[in-house]
Amino acid sequence: MMHGYKQISVAAMALFLMSCVTINIYFPAAAAEQAADRIIEDVWGPDGKRSEQPASSEPQSMIETDRPVFVRMLEWVVSPAEAQADLNVNSPAISAIQSRMRSRHDQLRPHYDSGAVGLTANGLVTVRDAGSIPLAQRNAVNSLVADENKDRNALYAEIARANGRPEWQSDIQETFARRWISNAASGWWYQQGGNWQQK
Incomplete structure (x- = not known):
């Protein structure tokens, strides 16, 4: 019985390490939009800026529950900030x-x-x-x-x-x-x- 637990633990650790290695840095789209808006306002001035805000995305709570459990567990160890770079x-x-x-x-x-x-x-x-x-x-x-x-x-x-x-x-x-x-x-x-x- 103990031998089975060791195999599961080793397999889980290997999967975890592989997951850590394969984390990609994704293009930070939301941060890029905010940065673009700041630069555009600086270049054009506030008079060229629309009052409308971009359509908001789904609430964070909905996004969190839609992700698979293993992704949420991995983010608990490797924070999303490490996977989603700032701009x-x-x-x-x-x-x-x-x-x-x-x-x-x-x-x-x-x-x-x-x-x-x-x-x-x-x-x-x-x-x-x-x-x-x-x-x-x-x-x-x-x-x-x-x-x-x-x-x-x-x-x-x-x-x-x-x-x-x-x-x-x-x-x-x-x-x-x-x-x-x-x-x-x-x-x-x-x-x-x-x-x-x-x-």
């Missing part, structure tokens, strides 16, 4: 990018307002209606858009780098793409499903 968006490089974007926004804002420049579905910006830009300003606006896209791409890459997770770059970009649109001011244009829509 670091505080680095000198990220601050420098934000600063450039914040300065540029004053020049881009009138073109968002007029509909000349719109938000793309992939987290960048583009000239949507060149005809609404006076001919003398078109080169300058094209330059602003190119610089903005360069900084946005650098921002996504730098956040991934600052977190030691370069593989998160596309997830970060997708998160920002949604949040730029969500936080856009009324009247601004954005792409959705390949079509332009106005907020």
